Amino acid sequence: MAIAARYHDGQTAEVHAVGLDYERQGAVGAVIIRDAATRAEMARWTSSDIFAVHGRQGELRLGASGHTDGARLVISGDRDIARIRATLPILAEKRRAETGRQLRLAALATAALASVIVAYLYGVPLLASRIVNLVPIAWERSLGDTVARQMEASLAAEAGFEVCDPDPDSAANRAIARFGAAALAGSGSPFDLDITVVRTDVPNAFALPGGKVYFFSALLERAQTPDEFAGVLAHEIGHVAHRHGMEQLISTAGTGALIGFILGDMTGVSVAAGLGATLIDSRFSRDAERQADRFAADVAKRMDFQPAGLADLLDRVGEDDDFTKAFALLNTHPLTDERRAALVDLTRERPGDVEPPFTLAEWVAIRTMCERHPAGKTKTR
Amino acid sequence: MNGQGQPVAFTGTRRELGAILLRGYLLMVLSIGIYRFWLTTWKRRFYWSNTEIGGEALEYTGNAMQLLLGFLQALAIFIPLYSVFFYLSTQSSTTAVIGYGAIAVGLWFLAGYAIYRARDFRLSRTLWRGIRFDQGGSAWGYAFRRFGWSILMLVTAGLVYPFMAGSLWRYRYANSWYGDRQFGFTGSWKSVAKPYYLAYLLVIASAALALGSAAALGAFKGGFPSARAVLVLLLGAVAVGIIIINYQAREMSRMFSAVRLGAAALAVKVEALGLLGQYVRFGLALAGAYIVLAIGGFVVLNTVAPDAFADGQFQPAVLLAHLRGSAATILALITGYLLIFAAFTLMSELFLGLGYWKLVASGTRVYGLETLASVRARDEDKALVGEGLADALNVGGY
Numbered sequence: 001m002a003i004a005a006r007y008h009d010g011q012t013a014e015v016h017a018v019g020l021d022y023e024r025q026g027a028v029g030a031v032i033i034r035d036a037a038t039r040a041e042m043a044r045w046t047s048s049d050i051f052a053v054h055g056r057q058g059e060l061r062l063g064a065s066g067h068t069d070g071a072r073l074v075i076s077g078d079r080d081i082a083r084i085r086a087t088l089p090i091l092a093e094k095r096r097a098e099t100g101r102q103l104r105l106a107a108l109a110t111a112a113l114a115s116v117i118v119a120y121l122y123g124v125p126l127l128a129s130r131i132v133n134l135v136p137i138a139w140e141r142s143l144g145d146t147v148a149r150q151m152e153a154s155l156a157a158e159a160g161f162e163v164c165d166p167d168p169d170s171a172a173n174r175a176i177a178r179f180g181a182a183a184l185a186g187s188g189s190p191f192d193l194d195i196t197v198v199r200t201d202v203p204n205a206f207a208l209p210g211g212k213v214y215f216f217s218a219l220l221e222r223a224q225t226p227d228e229f230a231g232v233l234a235h236e237i238g239h240v241a242h243r244h245g246m247e248q249l250i251s252t253a254g255t256g257a258l259i260g261f262i263l264g265d266m267t268g269v270s271v272a273a274g275l276g277a278t279l280i281d282s283r284f285s286r287d288a289e290r291q292a293d294r295f296a297a298d299v300a301k302r303m304d305f306q307p308a309g310l311a312d313l314l315d316r317v318g319e320d321d322d323f324t325k326a327f328a329l330l331n332t333h334p335l336t337d338e339r340r341a342a343l344v345d346l347t348r349e350r351p352g353d354v355e356p357p358f359t360l361a362e363w364v365a366i367r368t369m370c371e372r373h374p375a376g377k378t379k380t381r
Numbered sequence: 382m383n384g385q386g387q388p389v390a391f392t393g394t395r396r397e398l399g400a401i402l403l404r405g406y407l408l409m410v411l412s413i414g415i416y417r418f419w420l421t422t423w424k425r426r427f428y429w430s431n432t433e434i435g436g437e438a439l440e441y442t443g444n445a446m447q448l449l450l451g452f453l454q455a456l457a458i459f460i461p462l463y464s465v466f467f468y469l470s471t472q473s474s475t476t477a478v479i480g481y482g483a484i485a486v487g488l489w490f491l492a493g494y495a496i497y498r499a500r501d502f503r504l505s506r507t508l509w510r511g512i513r514f515d516q517g518g519s520a521w522g523y524a525f526r527r528f529g530w531s532i533l534m535l536v537t538a539g540l541v542y543p544f545m546a547g548s549l550w551r552y553r554y555a556n557s558w559y560g561d562r563q564f565g566f567t568g569s570w571k572s573v574a575k576p577y578y579l580a581y582l583l584v585i586a587s588a589a590l591a592l593g594s595a596a597a598l599g600a601f602k603g604g605f606p607s608a609r610a611v612l613v614l615l616l617g618a619v620a621v622g623i624i625i626i627n628y629q630a631r632e633m634s635r636m637f638s639a640v641r642l643g644a645a646a647l648a649v650k651v652e653a654l655g656l657l658g659q660y661v662r663f664g665l666a667l668a669g670a671y672i673v674l675a676i677g678g679f680v681v682l683n684t685v686a687p688d689a690f691a692d693g694q695f696q697p698a699v700l701l702a703h704l705r706g707s708a709a710t711i712l713a714l715i716t717g718y719l720l721i722f723a724a725f726t727l728m729s730e731l732f733l734g735l736g737y738w739k740l741v742a743s744g745t746r747v748y749g750l751e752t753l754a755s756v757r758a759r760d761e762d763k764a765l766v767g768e769g770l771a772d773a774l775n776v777g778g779y
Binding site for chain 2: 006008009010011012013014015053054055056057059061068069070071072074102105106107109110113114117146150250253
């Protein structure tokens with residue numbers, strides 16, 4: 001008995017009520033599509049050409065390769081569908097093959113994306129250190145100025161921004177500048193250092209792109225020896241010499257692009273993007289910290305101070321200070337046991353016959369440069 | 382128009398769509414997001430195959446690979462754009478603001494192109510009674526029109542909207558095809574002018590009334606406004622929402638009813654109450670989902686970072702410290718973010734997307750279907766790969 005179906009021939013939009021018969025000639029089977037009323041043959045689909053396309057529940061839709069693209073047979077009702085499936089086992093085979101193909105495609109695309117991500121995680125920091133050499137010096141300098149302005153403005157709004165000793169020719173500033181120039185000498189850095197000691201109660205020190213270094217008074221007050229102060233300062237100058245600020249910026253931009261790609265919103269900035277980028281960047285910053293430490297140790301070979309003083313100072317801030325205040329410092333300068341051990345090792349390599357970085361008078365001047373002077377002596381920049 | 386016309390039926394269920402979506406989200410996590418192209422394809426198959434016009438269901442013939450390729454093509458535009466973003470972010474704030482503004486305007490223009498291309502992709506992959514739909518016209522032409530109209534919208538404070546709607550609907554439908562038969566659009570600005578300007582005035586009046594009463598109750602004198610002022614503002618917002626939804630229902634009814642296909646015509650009646658009910662159901666479902674998630678999230682965070690909640694106070698700094706130290710906390714936070722995100726998209730798909738589709742389908746009758754039997758197939762528009770930009774710009778609807 002013929003199975004009732006609806007037939008779209010793919011050439012006109014007419015719907016034909018048809019009956020389906022199955023005919024076998026040797027090894028080749030075929031579905032004969034006959035008009036339901038006249039029993040006239042309308043088309044003949046070889047069973048190996050037939051495939052099922054997606055249809056809703058309770059409906060089977062068939063197409064056939066080699067026939068018009070849009071030609072379809074639509075069979076409704078569970079009983080008739082079961083009969084067709086039994087007659088054409090190839091439908092199930094093709095379906096399995098297609099599911100497998102889609103699965104492989106999705107798996108392949110996922111694997112490709114995963115390898116892009118891995119390449120990115122390792123490649124971006126590496127690439128950033130190459131690209132940074134292509135960044136024009138003038139551009140980095142003006143970028144540093146922009147960042148400095150923004151930072152000063154935000155500090156001024158929150159904690160107050162006041163340069164401790166605005167006179168560049170004071171004993172303290174001269175000593176700091178001399179130390180900076182000596183530390184940077186020989187590194188081949190194209191930047192001129194601009195070290196500013198700022199009065200604020202957040203203990204921190206950092207370097208911006210373009211050679212600007214900020215040292216906050218709260219951190220200076222914690223320094224008990226010139227070694228600690230010199231260690232931190234040399235470390236920050238290391239960031240300048242290695243252009244880490246710029247490198248970090250390039251790396252962050254790169255990871256942001258990747259996360260946007262994964263989430264599919266190239267236009268939106270989402271929370272996950274920020275979180276993910278932070279996780280990736282922390283990998284990068286650990287390497288940068290190590291490099292800056294090594295730079296500080298190299299400086300200590302030319303001037304007599306203990307680079308491990310840097311670790312002592314970070315430790316003290318971590319222990320004493322209220323967590324939220326110290327957070328920024330420790331976040332950018334995570335002090336791990338491994339890092340401390342490396343610093344102590346580096347300290348051992350020092351020769352014994354070099355000059356200390358500051359004379360006692362200079363150190364006293366630096367220590368007191370942030371103490372409140374009589375009115376009129378300091379001014380807000 | 383002869384006779385009663387034929388109804389459009391939608392046979393899909395919320396449960397079916399929910400299963401497709403949940404399975405899709407899970408696979409998306411496993412495939413680092415790549416599965417979204419397959420999920421879109423499954424979703425469309427669900428919508429298309431369950432939409433029955435005159436007894437015959439639609440068929441979506443597109444596949445995930447086309448969408449994936451389209452997305453990769455769109456990246457070719459976005460990666461250079463991203464470099465520009467980066468460069469701008471390093472510039473002085475004035476340059477950056479001007480640059481970002483220029484890019485936003487450019488993206489707004491591109492969105493018009495993307496919307497039109499995406500519509501082309503969907504139409505040319507829609508099969509009904511063995512014949513494909515298609516879209517002609519120029520995507521750039523549409524983008525220019527839409528962009529020009531949106532500038533006029535800004536200049537006229539929205540008064541030009543009926544003209545824009547008339548023009549863009551006409552462009553879309555006059556360039557749509559079913560086989561060798563061209564769609565037409567009999568509507569114009571007149572179709573929506575009356576309800577639009579009425580709604581416009583009502584929105585201004587209720588907003589002014591609410592703001593005025595709130596000001597009289599002292600809401601804007603600094604400090605925290607009184608409960609009564611907040612209530613008045615809330616009522617005003619609800620009133621504005623109802624007016625807008627009511628207008629949306631009218632616009633949809635009138636504009637869809639102006640669509641012609643030769644001698645065949647659509648008659649669409651979207652009930653404003655039905656549309657409103659959808660938003661209410663969506664709001665309730667979302668609130669329910671978030672309450673469940675919030676309880677779950679609190680329990681989980683309490684387990685991984687108990688001291689962040691010590692003394693009955695939440696301490697973000699302590700939580701951050703945990704973030705740096707413990708992989709479990711990071712994992713919990715990422716999972717939480719994904720769940721919040723998934724709950725939102727799930728509820729908006731289930732209640733807004735599906736609800737809208739069902740509402741339009743159940744309100745639609747098609748007249749003169751019998752005249753379509755003579756439509757013949759046209760060559761397929763095979764050049765089109767994916768929706769590219771639309772996917773990257775996130776402007777695709779269904």
